[in-house]
Amino acid sequence: MMQPPKTDSTVAMKAGDTLLSVRNLNKHFPIKDGILQKVVGQVRAVDGVSFDIRRGETVGLVGESGCGKTTLSQCVAGLTDPTSGEILFNTGQGSQLGDGDRIDKLPKDRYRTFRRNVQMVFQDNFASLNPRQLVVDIIGRPLKVYREASGSDLTERVVALLEQVGLGRQHLYRYPHQFSGGQRQRISIARALALDPELIILDEPTSALDVSVQAQILNLLGDLQKERQLAYLFVTHDLGVVRHMADRMITMYLGKVVEQGPTETVFQQPAHPYTEALLAAKPDLADDPDKPFALLEGTIPDPARPPLGCRFHTRCPRVTPSCGWEIDDIVRFLEADESLFQSLQGVERRSARDADLIFKDPASAVALQEAMKSSSVPEAMRAATERLTVEGSRLRATFSEVDEVQLTERGPEHFAACKLDHLSR
Amino acid sequence: MTSNLEGTEPPVIAEVRDLRVHFGSKRGRVHAVDGVGFQIRDGEMLGLVGETGCGKSVTGRAFLNLIPQPPAIIAGGEVLFRPRGGAACPACAGSGCHACGQTGGETLDLLKLPQDRMRQIRGARIAMIFQDPGKALNPTLTIGVQMAEVFLQHKSDELLQDAGISADDRNLAANALRRIAHQEDRWLDRRLKRFPPLRQAAGRIQQALDARVAAALAETQIANPLRVMRAYPHELSGGMRQRVMIAQALACDPDLIIADEPTTALDVTIQARILELIKTLQERHRTAVLYISHDLSLVRKVCDRVAVMYAGRVAEVGTVSDVFSNPRHPYTQGLLAAVPRAGARRGHLASIPGSVPELVNPTPGCRFADRCSQVMPACTQLDPVLGSVGEGHSVACFLEHPPHAGAAKIEKALTE
Amino acid sequence: MAVTDLPTPPKRETAFGVRMRRWRDLLKTLLSNPTTFIGFLIIFLLLAMAIFAPFLAPPNVPDPYQMPRDWGATRMPPGTPGFPLGTTNQGGDVLYGVIWGSRTSLQLSVIVVSVTVVIGIAIGSIAGLVGGWIDETLMRIVDVFLSIPELIFALAVAAILGPSFTNIILSLCIVFWVKYARIMRAQIILIRQADYVQAARVIGDTKLSIFFKDMLPNASTPIAVQATLDMGNIVLVGATLSFIGLAESGIAEWGVLVSEGQAGIASGRWWASTFPGLMIFLWALAFNLVGDGLRDALDPRTEDKR
């Protein structure tokens, strides 16, 4: 597994040293079933993700819901233990991150440093504030935990924090429900700022807010970053917000990073068809209103059974024969055809790419064979079919074996995981 | 607001006039909708945009009489609707007059309509698509059964015809089947259904019903309608459920669809497809759509005209190109400027200061006054009303329409 | 819901003041409901009776919780001078029993509710926080407890322990904690995933502090409602047990009085059991009225509106 933006390059040093590094991170959730709660599968919410965050920069994380953004940010925040892989945090022991900086292996005092310096702001501004606590308790709590202040000193520090986020002394003794959504998000930000952290993870901080309030919060975040040299991991599904906020961005699809690079580069020359589709699907006030929607077919596959090869191949408009065609693609195709699906009796797999499909009658097998040779399946799928033979009511299909897709370099700091070298327009 | 119903423009199919919906609360009366007015023309897509809580949903629900009373109080106004092919206008007997907008059709005030008339209109003439399809669908029934309801309720005569039972067939079996199709079946009918000859006919009705449901689903590009019909809502993805909702809404070929944030809960890629679908179907059926959304860029993309709401009132209304390229109301301007776009420096988005005012017992004056950068003394004392600033483009702001002399006097009296 | 900028209050606010205001507002909401108000009124009177018992009826020596016996004035009807509510078969003053019985009931309900709430919270929290087989085991025990009707269960336990008022208290403690454990576990599982708990973890607060600051306060509402209802129910069940004869005879306890007086009803001596019976009824009713009012007032859907 390659590690795209590792710390060795001179580019990294120039842009500020690495604050946090995620290396080959996996987080799998077991799927349990039945009364005995037997594990029947794994949801690979985060699957082999690597990236770096440097001091003072904003890394945007985008992708459709369920692609693992929240799970990844919770791992980075140390809220969930990853299944495997490591998260390294620079606690000021020299700029080269090594095994000794793994957050799960840090000694107590350095773990405290990590804990103080990585804070989080959540999407749901109401749920992230304890409804029984007053604002002064909520914002003052981190200061109390680290015994930084108490008594009237604490109150003054809280007032200073409130003022930084555009609130004031008059808000000290209020309950969260007495505020509007935007104000609650400001309180969350003030709490995150209290310990003067180096990194704030923002999990869709403005998704629940209206545009005019979103603009206020984004401006606030921008100003705070400038003042305090903050680094942000900015999770969102809104590409407009990412473009505005992020220096570098990461696109995720089904638990994997499919593209990462400097935001403007990615926006102008997306190297992955998924990023390209995301960009096209989002209507923008700046583009031509008569431009037709660029549509992306199909739905996100079940994360418990992600497609082989490139996970995007079931929906990719630019799909090639070497993108990982498999027997499941035939099953997906059959699911859309009621009569054929009804007569399908079973699938005997030799491997994920070679299987017998058993039908009730020979006619169905022939019908599928015909369909798979016609334009009702993608051309790339036809090209990838090595064998398609009918024996009685059995249809044997074999697809060619292909390599996994890896993140490869597309430009300075720009990586994408796609078989295509460049996307022609 | 004067109605401009003449001309070559399509007729006005629905109109909201000075609608006021208030909510009783412990702290006082919440003026959630306070004098909203706009028109919807036949076959157009009108966008209704504004921030959360500005009264969009309440306005939309008024078309279907779905506002819970209490806590709501309908404090005034009317919601007019002219069904296509409805009864003749009583004032001119169908020849066209001012009251019916030259359509010759009858005009209904949906707020005063008796419950049974409303039920006939709901689903058949006016349909609604909700934000959360998960909540709008019944979790205990299959999609097929829920879709069938719509046809049984509004299209039972056609179903009978499909099954070969003509309207003037009055024998025992035909009557029983009619009752089954109208969902008024008695105990005996349900028993009789099991035996010939009713069994065959009931089967034919069921077939006709299934065919219609499948066709309706297929129209929303659901790949495998028969499978979806057997599925329960929770077995479908969000995008799929929204398609089912759209199929249900379009089932009876309504004249007007109220779409309340139909894609807000969906991902961008699915959102694009659903919007495309709504747009194509709307163009194919020439249905008028009231498209409620808080997403400006979406409204710009799919709508013909747009009404911008702020704090229970319409601030600006006009064609999409007018409003988006030449916004005249300071709120619309602020809203458009607040959308993050390429090139804006981080931390320098133009944001509207402050937040939405509370609507508890509001005093007269422009609702936007405390956030408006161009506020004038008159703004805090008088209500601006919508006035034309161009062909089909109206704005409620004193910058465009300074308070007239009479009002100025009142203002003076107030300040003294 | 969104209160933008309330005018800054003239007085300088303090956290204490704001919290007190929240309690006061809660009380106001409670009292504005007529049935809850009646419940409060009855409770107030009953508590006053319990507190001022020594002044209302001079304590019996040596044990004030033992009914005084006046063998010269047995079976007196109400209105007899010196015995406004009449006397029992043994010459016990019914008024004395009614007054000192409120003390007994108060002791019973306060002891049982506080013990069971603490046990319930502890067990529910352990189950909800630790999870795994510990949770499984504890919840199976709870299920078994809940499958037996409270009264029958308490009766069985009290019967095994032997008849005495102390054993009634003990048996009620054994029976009544399960509901709290179940409520607490459900609350903990809900709150554990809440974003504000995640936020507290990000800050680096300790588990103990998160439990006391975030979990307990937010789980307290349904517990408080259940505890209020149980204040009434426990007296009812306790009285039933002593009625059956599981308490020492002759103590000033309403259930015992009803039990000892019921034999006389057939011969027209209704008073000896009617007055204590009425007290049991009032006690249970009052706490149930307040409990219901509390449930409505604390309903999160209505709480925000205040």
Ligand SMILES: Nc1ncnc2c1ncn2[C@@H]1O[C@H](COP(=O)(O)OP(=O)(O)O)[C@@H](O)[C@H]1O
């Ligand atoms: N606690 C959990 N248990 C099981 N599955 C989970 C859990 N949390 C998330 N998942 C699954 O992991 C995937 C990624 O979820 P999430 O990180 O929330 O995505 P996103 O934030 O991008 O919407 C989803 O398929 C989700 O169902």
Ligand SMILES: Nc1ncnc2c1ncn2[C@@H]1O[C@H](COP(=O)(O)OP(=O)(O)O)[C@@H](O)[C@H]1O
């Ligand atoms: N059921 C209700 N009970 C009380 N108030 C309501 C109710 N529904 C709506 N409101 C009030 O009406 C206002 C407008 O609501 P709504 O039309 O849903 O806003 P929008 O759809 O524009 O976000 C809200 O601010 C709220 O105060």
Ligand code: SF4
């Ligand atoms: S590898 Fe590239 S072309 Fe192939 S499916 Fe994936 S994204 Fe599409």
Ligand code: SF4
């Ligand atoms: S009326 Fe006055 S306050 Fe209102 S938008 Fe116009 S200028 Fe601003």
Ligand SMILES: [Mg+2]
């Ligand atoms: Mg998420």
Ligand SMILES: [Mg+2]
């Ligand atoms: Mg709404």
Ligand SMILES: [Zn+2]
């Ligand atoms: Zn007319």
